[in-house]
Every structure is written in structure tokens, then in C-alpha cells.
Amino acid sequence: MASSLASQLEVIRSIALADPAPLKRPFTRPSILFDPKKAADTDTESIFSIALQGLEVLINRDERFGNYKNDLFSHRNKELDRELLGIEQNNNLNVLINSFLKLLSGFFILPSALQTLEYLIRRYKIHVFNKEDLILCALPYHDTHAFVRIVQIIETSNGTWGFLKGVKVSGAPPPRMVIVQQCLRDKAVLEVLCNYASPSKKFQPSKYVIGFCTAVFIEVLGTVETVNDDIVKRILPFVVSGLQPGIKGDSNHKASSLMIVGLLGNKAALAPKLLNSLIRLVAEVAREVTKESIDLHWFRLSLIALINLVQSHDVGILPIKALEVLKELRDLPGVLLELSKEFNIEKFLVVLLDSMIDYSSKDEYCQLALLSLIEKVPINDSVHHVVCKILSTCVKLSQKVGDSASLISAGWAKKILIVVNTKYPSELRGAVHHFLQHNKAHSKKDDSLYKILCKMLDGNLDSSSDISESKVWFALYHPKADVRRTTLRDLNSSGILKSEKYVSEGLIDIQEAILRQLDDKDLTVVQAALNVDGLPNVLGASKLLEALQNVLRRCVGKMLSGSTDNVSLTGEVAVTCLKKAISYFHDQSDYLKKIAAMTFPLLLVMPQTQGLNLKALVLVNKINWPLYQNIAVSSSEEATSxxxxxxxxxxxxxxxxxxxxxxxxxxxxxxxxxxxxxxxxxxxxxxxxxxxxxxxxxxxxxxxxxxxxxxxxxxxxxxxxxxxxxxxxxxxxxxxxxxxxxxxxxxxxxxxxxxxxxxxxxxxxxxxxxxxxxxxxxxxxxxxxxxxxxxxxxxxxxxxxxxxxxxxxxxxxxxxSPARLLSKFFTDEGVPAAVQIESLQCYAFLCNLSQDRWQTELLAEFPSLLVPLAGDNQSVRVASMNCIDELRALWCRIERSGKKNGNNATWFHFLGELLSLLDQQKTLILSDKKFLPSLLASTLGSSCHTILVPQNMENRFDQPTKERILEFVLGSALEFSNYGKLMILSLLKGIGNAIMHPKVAPMLSHFMKQYYDERDKFSNTETRIMCLLLESCVMSSPSGGDDLQYPLLKALQLDATTSDDPAYIEPCISVLNKLNSQFYTGLQNEVKERVFHELVFLCRNANGDVQSATREALMRIDVSFLLLANFY
Known part of the structure; x- marks a missing residue:
């Protein structure tokens, strides 16, 4: 009663504050559509008409708004005065207004929504009586002007919404962070938002409300370093309501809950009971979305939330209810496979697998789900854990002899291990080996651990059978060598390997197991495996032969390196291996090559492997191999004798x-x-x-x-x-x-x-x-x-x-001719520098020999030494100069002995002088690559002067001698490769038109015909030679005749098909660059006209370089007016 009276007093106070003079017409009225003065001038009837128009629009958007047409917006309520209503009537009206505002929150941004609110404010004073509902309706739109207008008409000085006072004063929409910070300061605000966004039986929040509240909650959780229980307690209802199965509503709430669950998992230490509850709820969401055939995106999202929950907490095993849900999800392995490619979900997989292993002994569906997971989802790093978990579970079940689960255990454990062996054979072997080595079990009969496991997997706890599939499997991977060795012997004596079913089916491929024993670290186990009867039938010829080769290679390697502790055993195993190989395959032609190759290295008797080698020499006569005829000895005793x-x-x-x-x-x-x-x-x-x-x-x-x-x-x-x-x-x-x-x-x-x-x-x-x-x-x-x-x-x-x-x-x-042979290595293009240097050193070596037959040949090949001497590699140039020194020494010896060949007397005398010249200038030649061309130009040319060369060098030889030297060098160069020709011509380029020797000129004509007439493809080297010769033609006298003029004219002729080909453009530009007035003036008038004609056409060529070179050439030559008149 007191509470009701206080409530009425508070309303009266609010009314008094809001409307201090009700009997007088107010100057202003609260409004969100009009300014306060205009609102005061607008009567209720007008606002009611506006509201009805807005309501009709809203009804067209959502028919639920029609439920309010006959009550909140009825004509009979136009004159309703809330101050005169009783408590019960006001309470009923509050319920009605609350439901309307919740529905309206999804359409708040529409003008029609504001029109209806304007009427509710005027008629029902919701800004006074329902201010929290009004604020919550508008809060998702806090960044709009409409929200500011609503806050400005509400009294927010005290209470939960006091933090909005700043909005009322400033008139600026508050950012969301203001609301987030208030939620952290006042958890009541956070709780109000959680309750408002949570669905009820009669009402489902709009996606705008859920989206806004979700954003606030996530920012709240993201802002604090550690989420405490108080925050979790207030947010939890919203999260749980979104995860409840079977509730029809907006999927945004479900997505929001999953996102918040993921964030809670990372930021909060959830109590075990709550954690298990959330795991169960998320799992049920996953089941629900798969049943409804919703897009796999939802299933994936729910699994990500579940994985995050499990991996962020110390979860040892999943709740049974969650596991019952997950085992039924057919798409679970496929989605986990995709997630494993993007994220690290190993911890979750371990928990999931452990949980399924624990229940697989009792639940067939768990078995099937577990098998599917292992087959489809990669668990490489978890195989050891999974296998040990399975084996540990089997050991625990073995202690429950009276439990029916013990009988079931054999089936599920064996099935799972078979699948693991198919996918991860090596990891399985390592896990079994580790488990047997580091675990001990004490049964009532004090049996060994592996025997207990064998009985469990065979499904017969009381069986005392010596040989069983599981026993063989565990024993062959047992850490103790004597167990492995004994099992192999038992297998051999039992004759069980003769059963094809046993060999090919079961827990593990027995073939693979025996092959592993042949690769065992302990040679006694290897020896036992070698002595198993019928190995070719069990393993197959190809695999057996490969295994025998590996064993023999391993034993021989141990004996040669001295790394074996038991030389006798190693040798015995090697001999056994060799005997078995020869015995099994000596008469099989398909494997004869491999047996011969296997035996071949053993035929060389080594001190470390003497016994094995001698045994091989005895056994080799059983191999019908042509290479081994007549090399065997009858016995090892004979061999040692x-x-x-x-x-x-x-x-x-x-x-x-x-x-x-x-x-x-x-x-x-x-x-x-x-x-x-x-x-x-x-x-x-x-x-x-x-x-x-x-x-x-x-x-x-x-x-x-x-x-x-x-x-x-x-x-x-x-x-x-x-x-x-x-x-x-x-x-x-x-x-x-x-x-x-x-x-x-x-x-x-x-x-x-x-x-x-x-x-x-x-x-x-x-x-x-x-x-x-x-x-x-x-x-x-x-x-x-x-x-x-x-x-x-x-x-x-x-x-x-x-x-x-x-x-x-x-x-x-x-x-x-050694000289000719060696010269090819340093006159051909592309020869490695190391080969050039060695060939030059061999050339120098031959010069020092006393043999007479090659001395003249060595001297005659002197021009070839100029090619490496003009190269870029300094080491090659030094080796070439050393050759020239040795060649000069050879020349001196021949000169002193008087043994020179009379046929070569024409070049013999000047060669000595030329070699002496190069020797004198050796330092400068080697220090500057440009010196040698300058030296030859000054020495052999007629008018070449350069500061690089000592004065009067042109007087070193008379003109006839110069001509003979050029004939000697150029004549020899014609025998070289194109690269060698280019290097010699480049060296002699400075001598001017003298390079166009009668022996050289035909080469240009041949090139021009071959390239311009026959259109052969030229190499870059050949193009450079042609350019160099064309330049020499321009430098020659124009009276040289048609033989020299024809190539020039041909080079200047470019057409559309050749303008883009460097092999045509470069010769053309070479001619243009060298064309000068002296040469042009000396041409016959007819030739002048043709040259000028070609130049005019080249000025319009598409190639810019050709155009530039042509213009410069035209500037250098003198063209007569008569020629111009004839041209036009």
C-alpha cells in the first residue's frame, strides 16, 4: 500500500514539474516532431490525425500494429487523462504502451514511427509515465537526432538514465562508447539492456535491438581485461535465451549469443557447471541448424563457438548430453576438417576424441562417430594420445571382468586401431611401443601388459591361446627385443602364416609387420625374421628383395664403419641375408639383375668384411650372370688358402x-x-x-x-x-x-x-x-x-x-695440330674462362717443348692469341700474354738455331718484331684494355695518333711490312669462328679503311647476300661483324667500285618489315653514323642520287634512332642544287 501511494506521489510530482500551470494554456509543449512553441499551438486532434496516418503506414509494414488501433489509438481515448486513472487502469495501459514501444523499436527510424510517438507523448505522457520504455525503444538509434529529441523531453536528472543528462544539454547524439562505459560503471544499465533484448513468450526483440545490445555487450567484454562473475551473471540471460533450442525468432539473436559465448570463453573463467551448460547449449544449436537444413555457415559458427569454449578452459571431457548431440551430427567431420585447415583446433579434437573413446565401449553411435572423425579429420599430432587413451581404456575395462562392457570393448577398440593404422601406421607403431614401454599393469595373474591388451582386443578374457592376431600385433611392436624375437619364432613354428586369411586381414597387415622386423634395430630380431619360412609367399617377391637389400646394406655399412658391437652377429645376419636372396631369386630372371647388383660390392674383399666377402665368392657361382663367370671359388677355405x-x-x-x-x-x-x-x-x-x-x-x-x-x-x-x-x-x-x-x-x-x-x-x-x-x-x-x-x-x-x-x-x-686444337678454346664464343686459361697454359707448355714438328704451327697461330688478349676477363688476358712471352722465346730459339721454314719466311721476321713490341708494352696492355687497339692502330695504321701510345710508334714498321702483318693477321682471322673474327676486326678497327683487305671484302659481300637477299637469320655476333665492315666501307675510298657501294646502299634500305628488327637497324645506323662529306662527294652522281634518295625515305622511318642518325648524316654531307632539282 505504501509503495502504491509513493508511486502516485511521484507521478503527481512529475506532472507538476512538467505542467506547472495546467489551467493556463502553455507556451511550450514537449514534442519530437515540432519545436516546443509550435507544439503548444498544435491541438491534440491534429496530432491524433497525424498519428493515425503513421499507424496505417506501420500496419502495412507489420500487421501487429493493427492490434493497437482500437485501444491506444482509438477515438474513445482521445480525451483520456492518465492522472485521473486508477492504479490498475494505469498498469494495464503501461503494459499496452510497453508492448507497443518494443514493437516500434524495430521501426523507430521511420517518420511514421515518430508520428505515433508524438501522439503517445501528447495523450499518454509516455515521456513521464513510461520514460524507461521510451528510452529503450530509441536507444538502438542513439546516434540519431530523433533520439536526442526524446532525451530532451525526459527528466533524466536522477536514476538509471542520469548519464544522458549531457545529451540533453549539448544536443549531440552520444557515441556507443558512452553507453558501454555506463554499463561498466552501473551494472543496472547492463542488466536493463540484457532484459530488454531477451525474448519473451509474447515478444521477440527486433534485429536492431539485438544488434545494438550485442555490440554493447561485446564492447563491454572487450574493454575489461578479465570478465568478472557480476558481468557474466547479467549478460547470461541474453546469451542463454538466444541459444535455447526450438525457439522461433530472429537468427541474429542466435548469432549474437554464439559470438558472446566465444568472447566469454576467452575473457572469463566460467564455473564448471556453467561451462558444461554452455557447451551443451551450443551443441544443441549445432544440431538444430543441421536438422533445419540451414546453411552450413550456421553449423560452422556454432562449432567455432564450441571449440573456443573448450580450448579456452581446462575441459577434460565433454558433458555426456553434449556428446550425445555431437555424435549424431553427420556433417561434423567434414566441417571440422575445413576448420582444421584454418585454425588450430587440436586441443578440441583431443577432448572430443577422448570423450568419444570413453563412451565407445558402451555406445555404438559413439564408435561410428569416432571412426568417422579419425578417417576424415587429420590428427597427426594427436595419434599418440589417442592410441594411448584407447589402450588405457582397454586396460581399465579388463579390471571389470564382470562388466558386460568388457566383452563389447574388443570390437570398438580393434575397429578404431585398424582405422588408425590405415591412416597413421608409423605414428601408431610409435604410440604402441611407447605405451608398452612406459606403462605397467598388474592383473591378478600378474600377466604382462601386452597380454592383457591382447585378450581385451581378441574379446576373450579367459583365452590362453599362444597365437592370436592381437598378440602378434602387440608383440611385434613390443619394446623388448626378446618378445619380438620369440613371437617371430612362434609364428614360424605355428605355421599360421600359411593361412592367407590371417596374412591379409585383421588388425594389422602381417606382411607389413614382418617387413618392419627386417628393419628392426636389434639384429637378433632381424635374424629371426629372416628365418621365417616361406617369406616370398608372405611378403611378395618385390618387397622381400628390397628388404633383403636394405638388411645387407645395413650390415655391410656397420662392419665397414666399425659401428657394430657384435661383429660376428652382424656378419652372420649378412651371410644369412645373402643366402636367402640367392636361394629365393637366383633362378628368377625378373630379379636376376638386382641379385647380381646386390652381390657385386661383396666381391671386393675388404679387411673389415673378409668373412662375408669370401662367402659371397663361394655363393656367386649360383648366380647365372655373365659378368660373374669364372670368378667363384669352391669354398671359403679355398679362398683363404x-x-x-x-x-x-x-x-x-x-x-x-x-x-x-x-x-x-x-x-x-x-x-x-x-x-x-x-x-x-x-x-x-x-x-x-x-x-x-x-x-x-x-x-x-x-x-x-x-x-x-x-x-x-x-x-x-x-x-x-x-x-x-x-x-x-x-x-x-x-x-x-x-x-x-x-x-x-x-x-x-x-x-x-x-x-x-x-x-x-x-x-x-x-x-x-x-x-x-x-x-x-x-x-x-x-x-x-x-x-x-x-x-x-x-x-x-x-x-x-x-x-x-x-x-x-x-x-x-x-x-x-695442337695449336689449332687449343686455339679453338679461346677463339670460340661462350667458352668458360677456366677452360680458356687452361688452354692458354697448355699452349705455353707446348712452346717450351723441344719438339720441332709443332714449333712453326705454334708461331703461325699467333693471331689467335690476340682474341683472348682483347677479352674482358683479366685472368684470361694475363694467360694470353704469358703465351706471347713463351712464343717470343720460341721465336728466339728458332732464330738462333736457323731452323725456320723457308715457306714461312715472309711472316717469320716481322713476327719476331711484333712479339717484341707486345712484350715491351706488356704492362700497359694488361693494365688498360683500350691500349691494345690503340697500339695496333698506331703501329699498323697510316695516320692514327693517340696519347695512349708512345710517339713515333707508326714508324716501327715500313708500309710493306704493315701490309704483310695485316694480311697475316686478317688471313688467319678468317679461319676463326665468327666471335674470333669479330674480336680481331674490333682490335684493328682503328686502322681505318686498311681493314678492308682484299681477303676481308668478300666476307662482307657474302654476309650481305646471305642476310639481305636470302633472308637468313643472323646472330648478334654476325650483325656486329657486318656493322664493323660497313663502317670500314664508308671510311674507304669511294672509288673502290660497286663492290663497296652496293653493301652501303643495301644497308640503307629499310622497309616496314625490317624497321623493328635490330639486325637491319644496327647496320643502317652504323652506315649513317660514318657517312661524311668527303666520302659522299667522291661518289658518282648516280650513286649520290641513290644515297640521297634512301636518306630522304629514312627521315620518315618509324624508328626514332634511325630518324636522328639520318638527320645528322644529312647535316654532314653536301647536297648540290642540281641533285635536289632532279630529285623533285
Whole structure:
């Protein structure tokens, strides 16, 4: 009663404040449509008419507004006065107004909504009696002017909404952060918003209200570092109401709840009971959206919220009700798969899998869901945990002997482990091994852990069977070697492997298990696996042979490196492996190559593997392989009785292999390249055999075929050794070149065979070039690709010092012309600098030899040395100058001895003077690349002067001598490649028109015809040669005749098809740049007219460079008026 009286007094006070003189006409009235004075002048009837118009618009938007037409907006209520109503009537009216304002909040922004509010304010004074409802209706639109108008007509001095007083004063819409900060200061505001946005049986908040409140709640949660229980308690009703299943309404509320749940998970420490409740609700949302066939986006959103909840809290296992929901979701694995690609959901997956494992022994649907998850969702990092969880669960169930779940456990555990093995076999083995090694179980009978697990998985707790599928599986992955070894022996003795069903079906592929035992770290287990009967039938021939190869390679590696603790056992396993391989496959042609390759490295007796090698030499006679004919010994005792220790055995074997090798070398090399190239020991024996094979005298064609087959293999292997970087040949001695393979046997004591292989290969290369030179000594080897390939290979090798003798031998023993052979390496384009330097050093080496037959040839090739001397690489230029020094020394020796060839006397005398000149200027030539062209221009030209060259250099030779020098150099250059020609012509460019020697001019004519008439494609080098020669033509006398004028005219002729081709533009520009008045004046009138005609057309050419060069050329020449008159 007191409360009711207080309420009435508060209303009376508010009315008094709002309307102090009710009997007088007010000067202003509260309004949101009009200014206060205009509102005072507007009667209620007019406002009512406006409201009815707005209401009709709202009814068209939402028919629920029609419910208020006959009460709030009825004609009978036009004269209603709330102050005269009783409490019950006011309460009923408040309910009606409250529902209307909640509905109106979704349409507040419409003018029609403001029209209805204007009437409610005038007639029902909702700004006085229902101010909180009015504020809440407008609050989602706090950033609008309409909201400000509403706040300004409400008394907000005290109470919950006092913080809006600033809005009333300033008239500015408040930002949302003001509301957020008030929610943090006054939790009552937060609670009011949560209640307002929560749905009820009669009312569903609009999406605008939910969106606004969600934004406020998220900002509240995001602003504080840690969300306390007070905030959670007030926001929770809104969240829970949005997650309730079966409630029809706006999906925005559901999305808002999911987002807030995700934020709560990160920011708040939720109580276990609340956490479980939220997990269950989110899971039910996921189920609901899948049932309604809503877009998977909703399902994905609900799962993200659930994952965030679980991963942000210490959740060990999911609530049973949530798990019951999740296990029924068919789309769960697929969506989790996609999420796992975008986010780290590993922790959630572990919790989900653990939960399903716990209930899979009792729930078939959990089993199916768990299997689907493991099959579809990657759990690589969690396999160890999952497997250990399954096995631990089995152990726990084994303790409940009377529980029926124990009987069910066998099925689900085995099914899951089969799927895990299919997807993650190696991880499964590691997990089982770890579990058995680090866990102990104590049953009543004190059985071992793996026996308990075997019984559980076999589904028979009382079974005492010695051999079962599960027992074999666990035992073969048991950490104790004796268990693995014993199981293999039991398998062999039981004969169970003869059952095809057992081999191919069940928990694990028994084939794979035995293959793993063949790769076991413990060799006693490997030995037991090798002794299993019928291995080819169990494993298959291909897999078995590969496994045997790996075992043998492993044992040999251990013995060679000395890393085995039990040499006897290692050797025994290796011998067993070899025997099994030969026994199983010696008569199978499909595997004969591999058996031969497997045996090949064992035929070289090593000190560390002597017993195995001797056994291999006894067994090799069972292999029907051509290379192995007549190399076997009858017994290992006979082998050890051979006089001369192991070296004599090796030498005999290698000699026999070499003899067999040379019968069909191509086939044997192909076999080695295909099958034996993965073992250093195989390579060592092969190189020994190849070295001895080269002592056998093959025919010329046979050797050529041998070279073509063996050189690529040797080259590739040498490059492999160099790239590995673990071989040094710094102290290579040349006497090693004449060794046979027996001289290298002492090096077999070292485990690292790479250095030995490298030295043997150096000797093989020596034998190859010696045989190559002696096979057909009269043959012209200048164009022989074998010689060139060998020289380039030796010269470019990192260990070229090991091939120094090889290079000298190749150069000195060339049957035609060593100088010509070597010059190709430094006059051809694209030759590596290292090869150029080595070829020049060999050239210098030949100059020092006392042989008379090549001395004249070396001197005659002097012009070729100018090519590298004019190059860009300084090291090459230095090597070229060293050659010139040696050539000058050779010239002096010949001069003193008087042995010069009379046919060459024309160039012999001036060559000595030219070599002396270059020697004198050596320092300047090497220090400045531009000096050599200037030196030759001053020395050989007629009027070239430059400050780079000493004075009076043009008087060094008389004119006839200059001409002979040019003829000698240019004549030799014509024999060079195009690159060599270009370099020589570039060097002599400074001598002017003298470069157009009678021997050179035909080359230009040939180029012009080939390119301009026949339209052949030219290289950049050929184009540059043509440009240089055309420039020389312009510098020549115009009286040279048509032979020189024709190329110039041809070069100036550009058309639409050639204007974009550099090969045509560059020669044209070269002519234009050199065209001058002196040359043009000396032309015949007809030729002048043609040249001028071409220049006029070139002025309009599309190419800008051509236009510029043409204009400059026209400025340089004198064109007569008569010519112009004739032209026009």
C-alpha cells in the first residue's frame, strides 16, 4: 500500500514539474516532431490525425500494429487523462504502451514511427509515465537526432538514465562508447539492456535491438581485461535465451549469443557447471541448424563457438548430453576438417576424441562417430594420445571382468586401431611401443601388459591361446627385443602364416609387420625374421628383395664403419641375408639383375668384411650372370688358402671381372648405371674393373663405343664427388697415373671410399686419353668431340691440378695440330674462362717443348692469341700474354738455331718484331684494355695518333711490312669462328679503311647476300661483324667500285618489315653514323642520287634512332642544287 501511494506521489510530482500551470494554456509543449512553441499551438486532434496516418503506414509494414488501433489509438481515448486513472487502469495501459514501444523499436527510424510517438507523448505522457520504455525503444538509434529529441523531453536528472543528462544539454547524439562505459560503471544499465533484448513468450526483440545490445555487450567484454562473475551473471540471460533450442525468432539473436559465448570463453573463467551448460547449449544449436537444413555457415559458427569454449578452459571431457548431440551430427567431420585447415583446433579434437573413446565401449553411435572423425579429420599430432587413451581404456575395462562392457570393448577398440593404422601406421607403431614401454599393469595373474591388451582386443578374457592376431600385433611392436624375437619364432613354428586369411586381414597387415622386423634395430630380431619360412609367399617377391637389400646394406655399412658391437652377429645376419636372396631369386630372371647388383660390392674383399666377402665368392657361382663367370671359388677355405693374402684374391677377381666386362661393355655399363650406382663400394669395384679393362686391347670401334658409354658415368660421378666437398686431392702425385688397381688395395682399410674412388678415376681418365690417342693416330682429331669434351672436363674441374698431366698429354699428343686444337678454346664464343686459361697454359707448355714438328704451327697461330688478349676477363688476358712471352722465346730459339721454314719466311721476321713490341708494352696492355687497339692502330695504321701510345710508334714498321702483318693477321682471322673474327676486326678497327683487305671484302659481300637477299637469320655476333665492315666501307675510298657501294646502299634500305628488327637497324645506323662529306662527294652522281634518295625515305622511318642518325648524316654531307632539282 505504501509503495502504491509513493508511486502516485511521484507521478503527481512529475506532472507538476512538467505542467506547472495546467489551467493556463502553455507556451511550450514537449514534442519530437515540432519545436516546443509550435507544439503548444498544435491541438491534440491534429496530432491524433497525424498519428493515425503513421499507424496505417506501420500496419502495412507489420500487421501487429493493427492490434493497437482500437485501444491506444482509438477515438474513445482521445480525451483520456492518465492522472485521473486508477492504479490498475494505469498498469494495464503501461503494459499496452510497453508492448507497443518494443514493437516500434524495430521501426523507430521511420517518420511514421515518430508520428505515433508524438501522439503517445501528447495523450499518454509516455515521456513521464513510461520514460524507461521510451528510452529503450530509441536507444538502438542513439546516434540519431530523433533520439536526442526524446532525451530532451525526459527528466533524466536522477536514476538509471542520469548519464544522458549531457545529451540533453549539448544536443549531440552520444557515441556507443558512452553507453558501454555506463554499463561498466552501473551494472543496472547492463542488466536493463540484457532484459530488454531477451525474448519473451509474447515478444521477440527486433534485429536492431539485438544488434545494438550485442555490440554493447561485446564492447563491454572487450574493454575489461578479465570478465568478472557480476558481468557474466547479467549478460547470461541474453546469451542463454538466444541459444535455447526450438525457439522461433530472429537468427541474429542466435548469432549474437554464439559470438558472446566465444568472447566469454576467452575473457572469463566460467564455473564448471556453467561451462558444461554452455557447451551443451551450443551443441544443441549445432544440431538444430543441421536438422533445419540451414546453411552450413550456421553449423560452422556454432562449432567455432564450441571449440573456443573448450580450448579456452581446462575441459577434460565433454558433458555426456553434449556428446550425445555431437555424435549424431553427420556433417561434423567434414566441417571440422575445413576448420582444421584454418585454425588450430587440436586441443578440441583431443577432448572430443577422448570423450568419444570413453563412451565407445558402451555406445555404438559413439564408435561410428569416432571412426568417422579419425578417417576424415587429420590428427597427426594427436595419434599418440589417442592410441594411448584407447589402450588405457582397454586396460581399465579388463579390471571389470564382470562388466558386460568388457566383452563389447574388443570390437570398438580393434575397429578404431585398424582405422588408425590405415591412416597413421608409423605414428601408431610409435604410440604402441611407447605405451608398452612406459606403462605397467598388474592383473591378478600378474600377466604382462601386452597380454592383457591382447585378450581385451581378441574379446576373450579367459583365452590362453599362444597365437592370436592381437598378440602378434602387440608383440611385434613390443619394446623388448626378446618378445619380438620369440613371437617371430612362434609364428614360424605355428605355421599360421600359411593361412592367407590371417596374412591379409585383421588388425594389422602381417606382411607389413614382418617387413618392419627386417628393419628392426636389434639384429637378433632381424635374424629371426629372416628365418621365417616361406617369406616370398608372405611378403611378395618385390618387397622381400628390397628388404633383403636394405638388411645387407645395413650390415655391410656397420662392419665397414666399425659401428657394430657384435661383429660376428652382424656378419652372420649378412651371410644369412645373402643366402636367402640367392636361394629365393637366383633362378628368377625378373630379379636376376638386382641379385647380381646386390652381390657385386661383396666381391671386393675388404679387411673389415673378409668373412662375408669370401662367402659371397663361394655363393656367386649360383648366380647365372655373365659378368660373374669364372670368378667363384669352391669354398671359403679355398679362398683363404690362395697365396698372396687378400690382395691376390682381389686382383684375380678383378681381372676375371674385367675380362667378362669387355665381352659386352655396353650392357655391363648400363647394368651398373641402373642397379649398382647407389653404393660407394660398388663404385669402387666398378672403377677397379674399368681400370683393368683398359689394359685389354679393344678394336677402334669397340673403344669408341666404350668411351661413349663410360665417359658420362665417370663425369657425373666426378661432379658428385666435387659437389660433396669431402674429398681433397691437394697432393696428387703424377706417378699414380701408371698404377694398376692392386696399388690401391692398401687404401681399402679406410671406411671412406670417396677419396680412393677419386684417385682411381683420375687413373681411368689417364688410360682413356692414352687409348684415345693411340687408337687411330693418323685420324684428324681437331673436330673430334671426345678430345674436346675431355679437355673441357679436365680444364673446368675443381681439381684441375690432378688433371694437369692429362691436359698436357692431350695437347702434346694431338696427331694433327695442337695449336689449332687449343686455339679453338679461346677463339670460340661462350667458352668458360677456366677452360680458356687452361688452354692458354697448355699452349705455353707446348712452346717450351723441344719438339720441332709443332714449333712453326705454334708461331703461325699467333693471331689467335690476340682474341683472348682483347677479352674482358683479366685472368684470361694475363694467360694470353704469358703465351706471347713463351712464343717470343720460341721465336728466339728458332732464330738462333736457323731452323725456320723457308715457306714461312715472309711472316717469320716481322713476327719476331711484333712479339717484341707486345712484350715491351706488356704492362700497359694488361693494365688498360683500350691500349691494345690503340697500339695496333698506331703501329699498323697510316695516320692514327693517340696519347695512349708512345710517339713515333707508326714508324716501327715500313708500309710493306704493315701490309704483310695485316694480311697475316686478317688471313688467319678468317679461319676463326665468327666471335674470333669479330674480336680481331674490333682490335684493328682503328686502322681505318686498311681493314678492308682484299681477303676481308668478300666476307662482307657474302654476309650481305646471305642476310639481305636470302633472308637468313643472323646472330648478334654476325650483325656486329657486318656493322664493323660497313663502317670500314664508308671510311674507304669511294672509288673502290660497286663492290663497296652496293653493301652501303643495301644497308640503307629499310622497309616496314625490317624497321623493328635490330639486325637491319644496327647496320643502317652504323652506315649513317660514318657517312661524311668527303666520302659522299667522291661518289658518282648516280650513286649520290641513290644515297640521297634512301636518306630522304629514312627521315620518315618509324624508328626514332634511325630518324636522328639520318638527320645528322644529312647535316654532314653536301647536297648540290642540281641533285635536289632532279630529285623533285
Amino acid at each position: 690362395i697365396p698372396g693374402s687378400l690382395s691376390s684374391i682381389n686382383l684375380k677377381v678383378i681381372n676375371n671381372l674385367a675380362g667378362n666386362f669387355m665381352v659386352h661393355p655396353e650392357d655391363n655399363i648400363a647394368w651398373f648405371s641402373e642397379s649398382c650406382n647407389d653404393s660407394e663400394l660398388s663404385k669402387t669395384l666398378f672403377f677397379f674393373v674399368l681400370l683393368q679393362s683398359l689394359l685389354i686391347q679393344p678394336k677402334g670401334d669397340d673403344f669408341s663405343a666404350l668411351f661413349e658409354n663410360v665417359f658420362p658415368i665417370l663425369k657425373a660421378e666426378w661432379e658428385s664427388i666435387v659437389n660433396a666437398g669431402d674429398v681433397l686431392l691437394e697432393e696428387f702425385k703424377s706417378e699414380v697415373l701408371d698404377w694398376d688397381c692392386s696399388a690401391f688395395f692398401d687404401h681399402l682399410l679406410h671406411a671412406n671410399l670417396r677419396p680412393l674412388n677419386a684417385k682411381v678415376m683420375v687413373c681411368i681418365f689417364w688410360r682413356l686419353i692414352a687409348r684415345l690417342m693411340s687408337t687411330e693416330p693418323s685420324r684428324n682429331l681437331l673436330d673430334d668431340s671426345k678430345i674436346k669434351d675431355l679437355f673441357v672436363f679436365f680444364a673446368s674441374s675443381k681439381f684441375k691440378h690432378a688433371f694437369r698431366e692429362h691436359l698436357h698429354f692431350l695437347a702434346a699428343q694431338c696427331s694433327v
